[in-house]
Structure formats: C-alpha cells, structure tokens
Amino acid sequence: xxxxxxxxxxxxxxxxxxxxxxxxxxxxxxxxxxxxxxxxxxxxxxxxxxxxxxxxxxxxxxxxxxxxxxxxxxxxxxxxxxxxxxxxxxxxxxxxxxxxxxxxxxxxxxxxxxxxxxxxxxxxxxxxxxxxxxxxxxxxxxxxxxxxxxxxxxxxxxxxxxxxxxxxxxxxxxxxxxxxxxxxxxxxxxxxxxxxxxxxxxxxxxxxxxxxxxxxxxxxxxxxxxxxxxxxxxxxxxxxxxxxxxxxxxxxxxxxxxxxxxxxxxxxxxxxxxxxxxxxxxxxxxxxxxxxxxxxxxxxxxxxxxxxxxxxxxxxxxxxxxxxxxxxxxxxxxxxxxxxxxxxxxxxxxxxxxxxxxxxxxxxxxxxxxxxxxxxxxxxxxxxxxxxxxxxxxxxxxxxxxxxxxxxxxxxxxxxxxxxxxxxxxxxxxxxxxxxxxxxxxxxxxxxxxxxxxxxxxxxxxxxxxxxxxxxxxxxxxxxxxxxxxxxxxxxxxxxxxxxxxxxxxxxxxxxxxxxxxxxxxxxxxx
Amino acid sequence: xxxxxxxxxxxxxxxxxxxxxxxxxxxxxxxxxxxxxxxxxxxxxxxxxxxxxxxxxxxxxxxxxxxxxxxxxxxxxxxxxxxxxxxxxxxxxxxx
Numbered sequence: 058x059x060x061x062x063x064x065x066x067x068x069x070x071x072x073x074x075x076x077x078x079x080x081x082x083x084x085x086x087x088x089x090x091x092x093x094x095x096x097x098x099x100x101x102x103x104x105x106x107x108x109x110x111x112x113x114x115x116x117x118x119x120x121x122x123x124x125x126x127x128x129x130x131x132x133x134x135x136x137x138x139x140x141x142x143x144x145x146x147x148x149x150x151x152x153x154x155x156x157x158x159x160x161x162x163x164x165x166x167x168x169x170x171x172x173x174x175x176x177x178x179x180x181x182x183x184x185x186x187x188x189x190x191x192x193x194x195x196x197x198x199x200x201x202x203x204x205x206x207x208x209x210x211x212x213x214x215x216x217x218x219x220x221x222x223x224x225x226x227x228x229x230x231x232x233x234x235x236x237x238x239x240x241x242x243x244x245x246x247x248x249x250x251x252x253x254x255x256x257x258x259x260x261x262x263x264x265x266x267x268x269x270x271x272x273x274x275x276x277x278x279x280x281x282x283x284x285x286x287x288x289x290x291x292x293x294x295x296x297x298x299x300x301x302x303x304x305x306x307x308x309x310x311x312x313x314x315x316x317x318x319x320x321x322x323x324x325x326x327x328x329x330x331x332x333x334x335x336x337x338x339x340x341x342x343x344x345x346x347x348x349x350x351x352x353x354x355x356x357x358x359x360x361x362x363x364x365x366x367x368x369x370x371x372x373x374x375x376x377x378x379x380x381x382x383x384x385x386x387x388x389x390x391x392x393x394x395x396x397x398x399x400x401x402x403x404x405x406x407x408x409x410x411x412x413x414x415x416x417x418x419x420x421x422x423x424x425x426x427x428x429x430x431x432x433x434x435x436x437x438x439x440x441x442x443x444x445x446x447x448x449x450x451x452x453x454x455x456x457x458x459x460x461x462x463x464x465x466x467x468x469x470x471x472x473x474x475x476x477x478x479x480x481x482x483x484x485x486x487x488x489x490x491x492x493x494x495x496x497x498x499x500x501x502x503x504x505x506x507x508x509x510x511x512x513x514x515x516x517x518x519x520x521x522x523x524x525x526x527x528x529x530x531x532x533x534x535x536x537x538x539x540x541x542x543x544x545x546x547x548x549x550x551x552x553x554x555x556x557x558x559x560x561x562x563x564x565x566x567x568x569x570x571x572x573x574x575x576x577x578x579x580x581x582x583x584x
Numbered sequence: 585x586x587x588x589x590x591x592x593x594x595x596x597x598x599x600x601x602x603x604x605x606x607x608x609x610x611x612x613x614x615x616x617x618x619x620x621x622x623x624x625x626x627x628x629x630x631x632x633x634x635x636x637x638x639x640x641x642x643x644x645x646x647x648x649x650x651x652x653x654x655x656x657x658x659x660x661x662x663x664x665x666x667x668x669x670x671x672x673x674x675x676x677x678x679x680x
Contacts, residue, residue: 139620139623139624142619142620142623146619149612149615149616149619152608152611152612152614152615153608153611153612155611156604156607156608156611156650157604157608160657164661165672166665166668166669166672167672175675176672176675263626267626267627273626273627273628274628276627277627277628277629289624289627289629291620291623291624311612314608335658335659335661335662336654336657336658336661337651337654337655337657337658338658340650340654344611347615348615348618348643351615351618351619351622352618352619352622354619354623355618355619355620355621355622355623355626356622356623356626358623359622359623359626359627362627554675557671557675561668561671561672563598563599563600565600565604581595581598582595584599
C-alpha cells in the first residue's frame with residue numbers, strides 16, 4: 058500500500074464540502090450551547106441531569122466509535138473471521154448494567170465514579186479511593202485523548218501525507234473549541250449529530266464494500282471455494298480461538314455488567330447515566346447505545362469479510378488493519394470520499410470531546426471542588442472546569458507527540474485495570490461487607506501482580522507466557538488472595554453511612570444487615 | 585405478580601424481583617442474536633435472518649417485562665431527587 062494515497066485519489070470540491078460542513082456544524086454547537094454550559098458545574102458536566110434517553114445513547118455509540126476502532130475490529134475479523142465479533146463484544150456489559158449497575162449508580166446521584174466511592178464507603182479509605190480514582194481518571198482520559206489523536210495523525214499521514222503532528226493537533230484542537238465553550242452540552246449535542254452521521258455513513262460504506270466484493274452471495278461462495286467457510290461461523294472454536302477464550306470474553310462482558318468500574322468504558326458511561334433525566338432514561342440510554350455499537354460491529358464484520366475475499370493473503374497485521382480505510386478511500390466514487398472522511402472526522406471528534414470533558418470532570422469535581430476549594434461558587438467552578446479542559450488538551454498534545462514508544466506500556470496499564478479488579482468492582486456493588494480497604498488493596502495487588510504474571514515471571518522462565526484469558530483468571534485468583542483477607546481483617550464501613558447509601562441507591566445482593574437496620578429505623582418498608 | 589405486570593407501587597418497584605433477572609437474560613440473548621444476526625443477514629445467510637428476528641423479539645419481550653417497573657421506580661425517585669441531591673452534597677464533603 059502506498060505511504061499516502063492522495064497521490065492516487067484526489068478530493069473533489071464536493072468531498073471537501075462534506076468535511077468542512079461537518080466541522081462548521083460542530084463548532085456551531087459550542088456557540089449555540091455556550092449559555093447553557095456556563096450556568097453551573099452540573100450543567101457544564103451533566104447538562105443539568107435532564108436529558109432524554111436517546112441523547113446519551115447516541116453519545117455512547119459515538120464515543121465508543123473512535124478513529125482506531127475500525128483498525129482494531131478489522132484486525133480481529135480479518136484474522137479470526139466472524140468469531141472475531143466476540144472480541145469487541147465486551148460492550149455487552151451494558152445488557153446487564155442497564156438493569157442493574159446503571160439503576161444503582163443513577164440513584165446514587167454521584168457526579169463521577171470517584172464521588173460514588175465517597176457515597177458507598179466511609180472514612181479515610183473512601184477519601185483515599187476517591188483521590189486515587191480522580192487522579193487515575195484524569196490521567197487515563199488524557200492518555201485516551203493522546204492515543205486517539207495519534208491515530209488521527211496516522212490517518213492524515215496516510216491520506217494527505219501530512220506530518221504526524223499536524224493531523225494530531227489540528228482536529229483535536231478544533232474539537233476543544235466547542236467543549237471549552239459549552240462543556241457537556243456541546244459534547245452531547247455534537248455527539249448526537251456525529252453518532253447519526255457515523256452510523257449512516259458506516260452503513261452506506263459497508264454496503265458499498267459488499268457490493269465491490271461481488272455481493273453477499275459471491276462473498277459466501279468465494280469463502281466456500283477457498284475452504285474458508287469456517288469464517289462465517291461465529292461459534293467455530295479451535296486452538297487459535299478456543300471455547301475457553303469465548304467463555305471468558307462472554308462472562309467478562311455479561312456478568313461484568315453487575316459491577317461498577319470494571320471496564321474502562323464504565324467511566325464515560327457513568328457520566329451519561331447521571332446526565333439522563335430519570336432512571337428509566339438512564340437504563341435505556343445505556344442499553345440502546347450499546348445496541349448501536351453491536352449493530353455497527355455486525356456491519357463491519359460483513360464489510361471486512363468482503364475485504365478478506367478481495368485481499369485474502371495479507372500477512373502483515375499493520376496492513377490488514379487498515380482494510381476498512383482502504384476499501385473506503387480506494388473504492389468509493391468521487392463525492393462519497395468526502396462523506397467517508399466526514400464519518401472519520403465525526404468518530405474522531407466525538408471521542409475527543411467526551412474525554413476532554415470527562416477528564417476535566419474528575420479534575421474539577423473530585424480534585425479541585427472536593428479537596429482544594431469546597432466553598433467555590435458555581436461561576437468559579439465553571440472557570441476551573443474550562444481551565445482543566447484546556448490542560449487536558451495540552452497534556453494530550455504532549456503525550457500524543459511523545460507516545461510512540463510508550464504506547465505498549467500504556468496499553469499494559471489499561472490491561473492492569475481490567476483483570477484483577479474485575480471481581481472487586483462487582484463485590485463493591487453487591488456485598489455490604491466489602492469495604493474501602495479491600496477495594497484499595499485489590500487495586501494495589503493488581504498493579505503488582507499484573508507485572509509479575511504478564512512480564513516478570515514469564516521473563517524469568519518461572520511461568521510460561523499464558524494466553525490473555527488464562528492471565529485474566531490467574532490474576533483474578535491471585536488478587537483475591539489479598540482482598541478477601543483484608544475484607545475480614547478490617548472493620549466494616551460505618552453503618553450510618555451504609556444505611557444512607559442503601560436507602561438511596563437500593564443495591565442488589567448481600568445487604569441483609571444494612572437493609573434490616575434501614576427497616577428498623579423506618580426508612581424503608583419491609584417487603 | 586405476573587411476568588408482564590403493569591401496575592407497580594413505588595415500594596414494589598424499588599425491590600429487586602424476578603423481572604430484573606428476566607430482563608437481563610432477555611437483554612443478553614437479544615444482544616448476542618442481533619450482533620451475529622446482522623452480520624450474517626448482510627451476507628444473505630438464512631440463519632442470520634432467523635437470529636435477527638429472534639433477537640428483536642427478545643428485545644421487545646424485555647421491554648414489556650421491565651418497562652412498567654422502570655416507569656414506577658423513576659416516577660417515585662424523581663419526586664425525591666432534589667432532597668437526595670442536597671444529602672449527597674453534604675455526605676461527600678470532606679470538610680464539615
């Protein structure tokens with residue numbers, strides 16, 4: 058493939074029109090919703106908690122469709138066929154969350170997951186957890202911004218031959234305009250438009266891809282003729298994709314929906330849950346947003362199988378990961394290439410906007426407002442929120458321009474979050490006795506043991522290099538050896554605090570003593 | 585209480601019941617079938633259309649089971665939300 062493809066394919070005037078029109082509409086969002094965004098901290102970060110379900114739903118879909126998403130999904134479908142659909146299936150945690158953790162979190166009224174720690178737990182442990190999560194999330198959002206902006210830099214180099222820094226800085230900078238001006242109002246309103254544009258665009262482009270490969274029947278026939286029919290079976294298991302791996306992915310996704318904070322996606326979703334008008338709106342927003350994401354995955358599966366039929370022998374992962382982009386830019390007719398580029402811009406801007414605002418939320422609500430200036434006025438908080446948004450942008454540029462070598466270390470950091478705290482993140486929702494020290498110890502143990510299991514012990518030859526899904530269960534077990542004794546060796550959280558939380562949030566699971574105390578105090582009625 | 589119960593009191597809606605479990609199961613089945621169904625249907629595979637149809641039916645059933653409960657719970661909680669928000673502001677302050 059050529060280093061950059063615009064030497065082959067030129068943008069027509071109509072193509073440029075689509076791209077510029079999208080940017081103008083997004084920037085207009087910042088101007089239109091400027092007044093709403095500046096009214097208070099709650100307006101700047103949660104749009105006043107008054108959104109109907111379909112706005113956060115499209116935002117969830119738009120946010121989780123980033124510039125690097127088609128590369129990743131193309132990679133797994135090209136390699137594994139239709140069964141590769143189970144890798145991005147983790148978004149199905151929303152199937153359960155919509156009716157369990159979403160309801161509980163919405164009822165808690167916490168502005169962020171870090172604030173929820175203060176409501177669920179009490180004392181010093183709760184403060185330590187809140188501080189840790191606030192710092193971690195501020196950094197993680199900056200990292201995601203840098204990562205996604207770097208992916209945009211690569212796309213612009215591929216398309217236009219721009220230097221890496223120009224693609225990285227330009228579109229992210231434009232996005233920052235409407236996030237700085239209108240806060241979450243700007244994010245949600247532009248996400249709605251971006252979500253609709255992205256979904257329609259992906260549908261049209263995937264349809265075109267299938268057509269270019271000869272149509273659906275020809276794709277199936279070509280796969281059969283080359284002995285590759287197994288690629289059409291989502292439940293085909295072999296040594297490359299064993300049943301145990303599928304079950305791990307499936308259990309992680311579905312049972313994980315009971316917990317809070319066990320997926321990196323939980324944090325933006327938590328913001329959308331709280332911005333919904335009612336509990337019902339929150340539940341449907343999560344459910345519908347994930348459904349749109351799964352439909353998108355289904356569309357991509359068919360398009361990438363079309364790409365496989367057209368180019369079956371690509372061995373280099375970096376090359377076949379660009380398959381969807383290649384189909385779009387090399388096979389779409391003039392005038393539609395601009396729509397394709399507008400779709401790419403839409404999915405880029407939506408992710409950037411979300412993480413700029415979300416990082417600023419943790420820095421403002423959980424660090425500045427909670428620890429530095431608890432008496433701050435609403436106008437002061439909005440000023441600080443804008444300043445923090447700007448800091449997130451600068452941090453994103455610095456990290457993005459220097460991250461090529463550190464990317465794999467930071468992906469490892471994401472993995473650290475996923476494995477060992479998956480079960481504790483469920484326990485904190487369903488078990489009253491699980492306290493702040495147990496959750497903190499799980500985080501610390503996870504940080505240490507992930508290094509041991511993934512890098513140190515295999516490096517020393519003590520442990521073989523295990524597949525991801527085996528590492529996951531081993532880490533879950535090893536971290537459990539730490540937090541379970543800590544739970545029983547430390548005192549439970551303050552009963553007064555737990556009762557208050559229980560009455561408000563009504564969590565499910567093992568809350569017997571707290572429930573009995575709430576009934577005794579006349580705060581809830583016995584069933 | 586029937587699985588398609590329409591009349592919920594706020595107290596009943598606040599409790600976890602079998603309806604939540606059924607909604608979760610139907611929701612997961614719906615997601616699985618829609619995800620693989622749409623991909624297969626686009627390639628005109630018959631089983632894809634069948635999976636997609638069953639997935640949609642599961643989604644509709646899920647809505648019928650859980651929506652009346654969600655409505656009752658949301659309505660009751662919305663009335664108390666302002667009072668709860670004031671409580672939250674006090675509860676999460678680290679300075680008294």
